[in-house]
Amino acid sequence: MNKLAIVTALITSLTATVGAYAGAPPLRNPVNIFTANGSSLASGTFDAARHSSDSVQYIGCSMATDTVSSEYVSCFARNSSGATAYCYSSSPTLATIEALAGVNRTSYIFFKLNTTTGKCTEITINDQSTNL
């Protein structure tokens, strides 16, 4: 009787674990890319992109300068189906540079671009615990 109880308990526990794993909520904010009316929008979190099961998606932004007179920022994203979005700005505002300097693993990035010129028309950085 005791043996039966122990085995039953083990099976129940294992079943619950597997069930919980299978039912785990999907990662928040995977990379999304949407294009319409001459604009593209891309968004997603570092955490979701990095830990996605497809190993295709990514998102990020970078800053570069020639250390003399010019600087530019660029943002890029690829979703799980392989679609990409990329934009740049060669005249970023100080606010843009400061926002990008604060990007970290909790960051949610959203950017919008003009598909004709390739220029970033909006960059949003959001950091919050629920992004993890």
Next chain:
Amino acid sequence: MTRILVPCILSLTVGVAAGWKLHPAAAAPIDSKLTPEHVLFGGHSTPVNSGNIDMSAMRAMIHEELRSALADSSRDVPSPKPAPKQATPEQLAQQRNAVETIDGLVAGGVWGEEQRRTFREKLVALDPEQREHALQQLTTGINSGTIRVTVDGSPL
């Protein structure tokens, strides 16, 4: 007493005479013929008679005054920014080479690690206008799908 009095009277006489001579009223008689035109143009203008003003001379003088005033004011305008430093022949050759290389990379239609590295290297040789054009070429190519990105992360 007389020794003191004589020099005093002499010096008083000399002082009064000098003062009278230097008095403005005595220095020069007022020119009763002085007209406003003489005052306005410093007395060097064509003689003016109050009933018949020489308009062409006046016009010429006004033009001259305006011209000199404009010349003065133009000297006050801050000089424009100095022109950007002229590129040397070597730099121009490097820029031409960089533009050609980047055009080739973009026309290739595939953006991998090698293209990314070469693009970065060539980008620094370009002037700001050329750099802007190169970035635009790459960006619009990726977004339109004419360039297939095979590298993970930033294409730059």
